[in-house]
Amino acid sequence: MKIKIDHSSPIPLHIQAEELLRKIIRQPQYQKGKNLPNEIELATKLTISRGTLRQAINKLVYEGLLVRKKGLGTKVNNIVSSKALNWLSFSQEMALRGIPIKNFELKISWVKPDEQIANFFEIKGNKKVLKLERLRGRSEGPFVYFVSYFHPRIGLTGDEDFKRPLYEILEKDYHVVANLSKEEISARSADKFIAGKLQLDQGSPILLRKRFVFDQVERPIEYNLGFYKADSFIYTIESRRE
CATH class of the missing domain: 3.40.1410.10 (Chorismate lyase-like)
Incomplete structure (x- = not known):
C-alpha cells in the first residue's frame, strides 16, 4: 500500500496522518491483530515528526479505533463501540x-x-x-x-x-x-x-x-x-x- 504525506497541501500534517492511519488499519493484517510499525519507523515512512504522528495516533486511540499498551505496541481495537451522531450540552x-x-x-x-x-x-x-x-x-x-x-x-x-x-x-x-x-x-x-x-x-x-x-x-x-x-x-x- 502506498502511503504519502503531501507537505505542500494546506491540510495539516496530523490530519493527513490520521487519514492515512485509517486506511492502514483497514488492511487485513492489522484487522487480524498485527501491531502497527513502531513510531520511529512509521514517522520515517510518512516523512513527519514523531510528535505529529503521535498526535494522529492519539486521536484514533480516543476514538477507540486503536489501543496502545506499554511494551506491547499499538494495534487495532477489535472491541465494537457505538457513538451518537449528535451531542448536546x-x-x-x-x-x-x-x-x-x-x-x-x-x-x-x-x-x-x-x-x-x-x-x-x-x-x-x-x-x-x-x-x-x-x-x-x-x-x-x-x-x-x-x-x-x-x-x-x-x-x-x-x-x-x-x-x-x-x-x-x-x-x-x-x-x-x-x-x-x-x-x-x-x-x-x-x-x-x-x-x-x-x-x-x-x-x-x-x-x-x-x-x-x-x-x-x-x-x-x-x-x-x-x-x-x-x-x-x-x-x-x-x-x-x-
Missing part, C-alpha cells in the same frame, strides 16, 4: 426533556492535571488547568456531578459566570467553538465521595460519562467527567447504515 439535553435544572454546587480551582488529562491536552503535567465542578439536578435533589478540565490555550480565568451555558461562554467570550464530542459511558459503584455528592448509599450503581470535547480544527478543549445516578440517565444511540 447538559443544559440543552434537559431543556429538550422539559426538566428545570438547579445548581447545588459550583466550585472553580486551578490544578495540576493527572497523566491522562495532560496527555489528552498534550501539555506538561506541571502546567495548571482550570477545573470546574458542578453538582446539578432537579429541585428535589441532585442527580449528576460534573467535573470539567479546560485547556489553558482557551484563556479562561476562573472569574467567568459559569451559571451561563458553558459553550456559550467559550464561543461568545473566547471565540472557541465546541464542534466535536467523543464519549465513553461505563457502569460502576459509587465511592464514598460520589455517594455523598449524589445523596446515595456507598456502593449504589452510577453511570460515569466521559466526554472529550474538541474545537473546529479538532484541538482538545475540554475533558469532562459526569457521574449520574443510574436511574436518571438514558443514553440513546442513533446509527445509520451507509
Whole structure:
C-alpha cells in the first residue's frame, strides 16, 4: 500500500496522518491483530515528526479505533463501540426533556492535571488547568456531578459566570467553538465521595460519562467527567447504515 504525506497541501500534517492511519488499519493484517510499525519507523515512512504522528495516533486511540499498551505496541481495537451522531450540552439535553435544572454546587480551582488529562491536552503535567465542578439536578435533589478540565490555550480565568451555558461562554467570550464530542459511558459503584455528592448509599450503581470535547480544527478543549445516578440517565444511540 502506498502511503504519502503531501507537505505542500494546506491540510495539516496530523490530519493527513490520521487519514492515512485509517486506511492502514483497514488492511487485513492489522484487522487480524498485527501491531502497527513502531513510531520511529512509521514517522520515517510518512516523512513527519514523531510528535505529529503521535498526535494522529492519539486521536484514533480516543476514538477507540486503536489501543496502545506499554511494551506491547499499538494495534487495532477489535472491541465494537457505538457513538451518537449528535451531542448536546447538559443544559440543552434537559431543556429538550422539559426538566428545570438547579445548581447545588459550583466550585472553580486551578490544578495540576493527572497523566491522562495532560496527555489528552498534550501539555506538561506541571502546567495548571482550570477545573470546574458542578453538582446539578432537579429541585428535589441532585442527580449528576460534573467535573470539567479546560485547556489553558482557551484563556479562561476562573472569574467567568459559569451559571451561563458553558459553550456559550467559550464561543461568545473566547471565540472557541465546541464542534466535536467523543464519549465513553461505563457502569460502576459509587465511592464514598460520589455517594455523598449524589445523596446515595456507598456502593449504589452510577453511570460515569466521559466526554472529550474538541474545537473546529479538532484541538482538545475540554475533558469532562459526569457521574449520574443510574436511574436518571438514558443514553440513546442513533446509527445509520451507509
